[in-house]
Amino acid sequence: MLRHLIKNAYVVDPSTGLEGKRDILIEGEKIKRIGEEVFEPEAQIIDADGLIAAPGFVDLHVHFRDPGQTYKEDILSGSKSAVAGGFTTVVCMPNTSPPIDSPEVAQYVIAKANCWGLCNVYPAGTITRGRKGEQLSDFFLLKEAGCVAFTDDGSPVMDAGIMRRALQLSAQLGVPILNHCEDDSLAEGVVNEGEVSALLGISSRPPEAEDVLNARDCILAHYTGGHVHIQHLTTALGTEIVRIFKGKGTPVTCEVNPNHLVFTEEETFRTGSMARVNPPLRKEEDLKALRSALADGTIDCIATDHAPHGDFEKGRIEKAMPGMIGLQTALPIMLRLVEEGVIDMKRMVQLMSTNPARIIGIDGGTLREGSVADIVLFDPKREWIFGEETNFSKSKNTPLWGKKLKGKVIYTIKGGKIVYKDN
Numbered sequence: 001m002l003r004h005l006i007k008n009a010y011v012v013d014p015s016t017g018l019e020g021k022r023d024i025l026i027e028g029e030k031i032k033r034i035g036e037e038v039f040e041p042e043a044q045i046i047d048a049d050g051l052i053a054a055p056g057f058v059d060l061h062v063h064f065r066d067p068g069q070t071y072k073e074d075i076l077s078g079s080k081s082a083v084a085g086g087f088t089t090v091v092c093m094p095n096t097s098p099p100i101d102s103p104e105v106a107q108y109v110i111a112k113a114n115c116w117g118l119c120n121v122y123p124a125g126t127i128t129r130g131r132k133g134e135q136l137s138d139f140f141l142l143k144e145a146g147c148v149a150f151t152d153d154g155s156p157v158m159d160a161g162i163m164r165r166a167l168q169l170s171a172q173l174g175v176p177i178l179n180h181c182e183d184d185s186l187a188e189g190v191v192n193e194g195e196v197s198a199l200l201g202i203s204s205r206p207p208e209a210e211d212v213l214n215a216r217d218c219i220l221a222h223y224t225g226g227h228v229h230i231q232h233l234t235t236a237l238g239t240e241i242v243r244i245f246k247g248k249g250t251p252v253t254c255e256v257n258p259n260h261l262v263f264t265e266e267e268t269f270r271t272g273s274m275a276r277v278n279p280p281l282r283k284e285e286d287l288k289a290l291r292s293a294l295a296d297g298t299i300d301c302i303a304t305d306h307a308p309h310g311d312f313e314k315g316r317i318e319k320a321m322p323g324m325i326g327l328q329t330a331l332p333i334m335l336r337l338v339e340e341g342v343i344d345m346k347r348m349v350q351l352m353s354t355n356p357a358r359i360i361g362i363d364g365g366t367l368r369e370g371s372v373a374d375i376v377l378f379d380p381k382r383e384w385i386f387g388e389e390t391n392f393s394k395s396k397n398t399p400l401w402g403k404k405l406k407g408k409v410i411y412t413i414k415g416g417k418i419v420y421k422d423n
């Protein structure tokens, strides 16, 4: 049986509370032992001196564009980006072509991911057929086919009656409903509504477009008992809405995209269409509120909303497709927040691994002995440039393209196998 022995890693595992220098013995797919001095003559040694070991990261929000738009990304290039970013598990959004609204498409995604075996790829099924917002998908069949969540991401579910029914079913099935909260009738433009949209004379998406659906979904979750997960939260008021409902014991969780923790709408002046994302980059006060909510536990997890687009789709901002790639830049952004004292390392790992694993109820998010050996080893100080040489995505749409970043994944291990190694 294949054995790896990780020597002298600084282990950070919020699931057990463990923080300190340890050796980790992996046997087959599992973590066999964690201890201060572990010996195993048969094992291949991984020298992890100076590296932090954490449970592999889990991303509840990626777009791998497969099937249908594989010029932007596919399951292989997406998986490579994921493991290079330290992610061992991702949840694929169903806004593919065709969408993941049938067991066949869900099974295609799973089979293709398994055939490469780099990263655990779970599909999310659509809430409504064809993501049209009219008729519920067959949640039972989709769950059976391997879907771990339901969402019409890219679009909101505008009909409150459909959302209520979806949450009732979610309560029965124990599968979360993820909603992209932006009211279509309010969010028609391309950047946040405010000085930047006024100065550039471009159409906008006001924060209330997001807040009204966030509040509606919290209310519906409150009454139905269904689990709603608010995707890519961006507003100050939004953090308060979630906090209020969590205080009532409502089954609500939420995620934030790392980019919204470091960029404001003013990034539009610097990188133009690269700064275009839905919901849009907001104001300094929103960024500060998101950071507080990250620290106080209101925000449950980080999700990259990795959204690749071709160069030709990122021209003039008014016409540009929304979204940024984010799998390889998430860790450096989060480490910057650790360095700035916004959160500590343990909280960072909780946000990137333990909590998202719990939200979709999968194995992972822990380094407990006997659990699956999904592990990331990273150097928090290593500097590198995110560019042609280091990028694994087929796309390069991010304001961080060509920038120097701090914090690099050195090894990613999935199910006991080394699936990424920095060289």
Ligand SMILES: [Zn+2]
Pocket (backbone or CB within 6 Å): 153, 154, 155, 180, 231, 232, 278, 279
């Ligand atoms: Zn979205």
